[in-house]
Amino acid sequence: MSSPAASRSPGRPRSAEADAAIVAATLELLVEAGFQGLSVDAVRQRAGVGKATIYRRFPDKTALVRAAMEHLHAQIELPDTGTLREDLAAVWQVAYAAQPSASQRVMLPRLLVDAMNDEALFAVFRSTLVESRRDALRALIARAVQRGEVRADLDPELLIDLLAGPMVYRFLIDGGDVPDPVGRALAIYDALVAGITPARPSRGRPRG
Amino acid sequence: MSSPAASRSPGRPRSAEADAAIVAATLELLVEAGFQGLSVDAVRQRAGVGKATIYRRFPDKTALVRAAMEHLHAQIELPDTGTLREDLAAVWQVAYAAQPSASQRVMLPRLLVDAMNDEALFAVFRSTLVESRRDALRALIARAVQRGEVRADLDPELLIDLLAGPMVYRFLIDGGDVPDPVGRALAIYDALVAGITPARPSRGRPRG
DNA sequence: AAGTTTCGATACAGCGAAGTCTCGGAAAGG
DNA sequence: CCTTTCCGAGACTTCGCTGTATCGAAACTT
Numbered sequence: 260m261s262s263p264a265a266s267r268s269p270g271r272p273r274s275a276e277a278d279a280a281i282v283a284a285t286l287e288l289l290v291e292a293g294f295q296g297l298s299v300d301a302v303r304q305r306a307g308v309g310k311a312t313i314y315r316r317f318p319d320k321t322a323l324v325r326a327a328m329e330h331l332h333a334q335i336e337l338p339d340t341g342t343l344r345e346d347l348a349a350v351w352q353v354a355y356a357a358q359p360s361a362s363q364r365v366m367l368p369r370l371l372v373d374a375m376n377d378e379a380l381f382a383v384f385r386s387t388l389v390e391s392r393r394d395a396l397r398a399l400i401a402r403a404v405q406r407g408e409v410r411a412d413l414d415p416e417l418l419i420d421l422l423a424g425p426m427v428y429r430f431l432i433d434g435g436d437v438p439d440p441v442g443r444a445l446a447i448y449d450a451l452v453a454g455i456t457p458a459r460p461s462r463g464r465p466r467g
Numbered sequence: 468m469s470s471p472a473a474s475r476s477p478g479r480p481r482s483a484e485a486d487a488a489i490v491a492a493t494l495e496l497l498v499e500a501g502f503q504g505l506s507v508d509a510v511r512q513r514a515g516v517g518k519a520t521i522y523r524r525f526p527d528k529t530a531l532v533r534a535a536m537e538h539l540h541a542q543i544e545l546p547d548t549g550t551l552r553e554d555l556a557a558v559w560q561v562a563y564a565a566q567p568s569a570s571q572r573v574m575l576p577r578l579l580v581d582a583m584n585d586e587a588l589f590a591v592f593r594s595t596l597v598e599s600r601r602d603a604l605r606a607l608i609a610r611a612v613q614r615g616e617v618r619a620d621l622d623p624e625l626l627i628d629l630l631a632g633p634m635v636y637r638f639l640i641d642g643g644d645v646p647d648p649v650g651r652a653l654a655i656y657d658a659l660v661a662g663i664t665p666a667r668p669s670r671g672r673p674r675g
Numbered sequence: 676a677a678g679t680t681t682c683g684a685t686a687c688a689g690c691g692a693a694g695t696c697t698c699g700g701a702a703a704g705g
Numbered sequence: 706c707c708t709t710t711c712c713g714a715g716a717c718t719t720c721g722c723t724g725t726a727t728c729g730a731a732a733c734t735t
Binding site for chain 1 (some may be wrong): 682691692694695696697698700701703704
């Protein structure tokens with residue numbers, strides 16, 4: 260009978276610890292400095308690993324970052340407060356608290372911009388950073404629709420853009436320094452609820 | 468009698484043509500490749516100018532870019548169609564048409580991210596790229612408020628974020644490839660007008 | 676004409692980072 | 706024991722870029 264790992268090659272096997280250390284260091288530095296700002300030597304140093312150990316696993320820096328990002332399944336804990344408004348407040352509270360420095364708060368734009376020259380890297384960034392967050396919002400919105408809080412004929416993808424877009428934009432143009440992000444997110448939500456046109460006469464009193 | 472430029476120094480005067488060529492080439496390359504991607508040698512080549520001619524005017528690359536950006540007074544022509552909706556369509560149409568490549572359509576995020584390490588550069592980018600566009604939207608909104616199209620008690624700055632944010636965000640996460648930007652901008656506007664909550668009973672029929 | 680400064684062009688120094696290679700040693704199989 | 710592969714550490718090569726220096730020619734003042 261053939262053993263499961265039949266073609267086990269001789270010699271010292273690759274260190275799983277080194278694998279983990281490399282990925283962890285890469286993700287840390289990626290969050291801190293972005294793709295351009297990440298140097299393989301810095302990864303080497305933080306991982307406590309030889310440079311050859313990195314290049315034995317990944318052909319180049321881009322492959323290293325791609326692989327590291329795929330190990331990042333941003334596990335976003337979904338709040339369930341009963342109202343979309345409070346759910347959003349909770350989500351933004353957590354998201355903001357998780358990003359201590361201004362540089363980290365513009366991580367998403369920075370990484371997307373960095374990866375614009377590498378199709379595969381851009382796709383990875385998009386799926387791990389963007390889509391995971393959109394999934395979370397999508398779930399909150401679906402619940403809100405079921406509760407009748409949000410109109411069912413509104414494209415959820417558009418609503419996600421309306422909720423996330425102004426926040427990302429604001430972080431970007433303020434360089435990550437947004438004083439009261441939760442308050443701002445709520446102001447956005449309230450404006451979306453109220454609409455931007457003058458208050459409609461709910462009793463229909465004819466004017467003039 | 469003393470000539471107006473009394474302290475005119477001897478020697479060959481600096482070439483105004485070189486000034487203009489350097490600024491023009493810098494702006495072109497900045498739009499094409501961003502701050503990081505701009506090399507002084509490329510500016511030299513495109514401007515048809517000696518490298519010393521550049522460094523005689525600007526101490527370093529950052530100063531060069533700062534100065535070039537300050538020469539960019541994005542003259543945005545304000546449409547006046549009579550409705551905010553059509554004004555927005557016109558503005559986005561022009562903005563999109565002016566950016567032929569996907570790379571240019573994410574110019575704003577890219578430059579802001581590039582400049583995050585340089586306070587002064589960030590400020591220049593912000594005033595020339597961000598504030599000039601916000602000024603335009605601000606004017607359109609003010610007119611709409613006067614017409615009664617938009618509620619007067621809504622913070623105009625927030626409304627700008629609501630209009631521009633989702634578009635910038637969408638350009639960013641789609642890598643500049645947005646199929647129908649004007650249609651999207653209008654969908655955003657329509658959602659803002661309608662509100663995101665289920666249609667309110669305009670006749671106020673008591674339920675149950 | 677003499678002196679001074681800028682011109683375009685290019686060579687050169689310096690630096691940081693990517694990727695390769697070498698070293699002595701360690702962990703596996705035969 | 707012997708071979709093979711991997712290990713951490715770091716030297717090394719290569720490359721692209723910033724910023725400086727040098728060159729002969731041109732433009733301008735005195």
